[in-house]
Amino acid sequence: MTLPQGFHHIEINVKNLKKTSEFYEWLMPELGFSLYQEWENGFSYKIESSYLVFVQTEELYMDIPFHRKRSGLNHLAFWAKSRAQIEHLRVQLKKKNISFLYEDKFPFAGGENHYALFFEDPDRLKIEIVAPR
Incomplete structure (x- = not known):
């Protein structure tokens, strides 16, 4: 696949x-x-x-x-290779003291079938990393 x-x-x-x-x-x-x-x-x-x-x-x-x-860019969403990659990214972001958005709802802040990680870049642009199903 x-x-x-x-x-x-x-x-x-x-x-x-x-x-x-x-x-x-x-x-x-x-x-x-x-x-x-x-x-x-x-x-x-x-x-x-x-x-x-x-x-x-x-x-x-x-x-x-x-x-x-x-008006303008709301957020960027990127594909992850797997849920494991999202977990890896989450650990790395924590090490860098990057705050998460919707952390209380991780990993399903986008819905029960939407495994994703949300955070902001230095300009407060929201970044979303999405795992394939």
């Missing part, structure tokens, strides 16, 4: 969902992506096992300096 590699997904908050949709609705298919999901406040495009998500920025975050809930 070949395990997924590369990005799991990238989520980007946007100031104007309608304009963003109009821009990407032609570009993404050109790049080999297919429309994956649509809902009132967002949409996504998928290619193989990776997808790119666009979500309307909440009004509260429109005019505040960088925050992952503002």
Whole structure:
């Protein structure tokens, strides 16, 4: 069995969902992506096992300096090779005094079938490492 590699997904908050949709609705298919999901406040495009998500920025975050809930990059999610790799990364991050997000819910903060580790980089960008099923 070949395990997924590369990005799991990238989520980007946007100031104007309608304009963003109009821009990407032609570009993404050109790049080999297919429309994956649509809902009132967002949409996504998928290619193989990776997808790119666009979500309307909440009004509260429109005019505040960088925050992952503002327009721009929300977080990066990467595939791990295994659950064991996530455990290894968790130990290494602890040694470096990196704080975890949702530690009380580890490893299922993303849901009961979503084994993942969450933390922030020095700029407070959320990083997610996801184990394949």
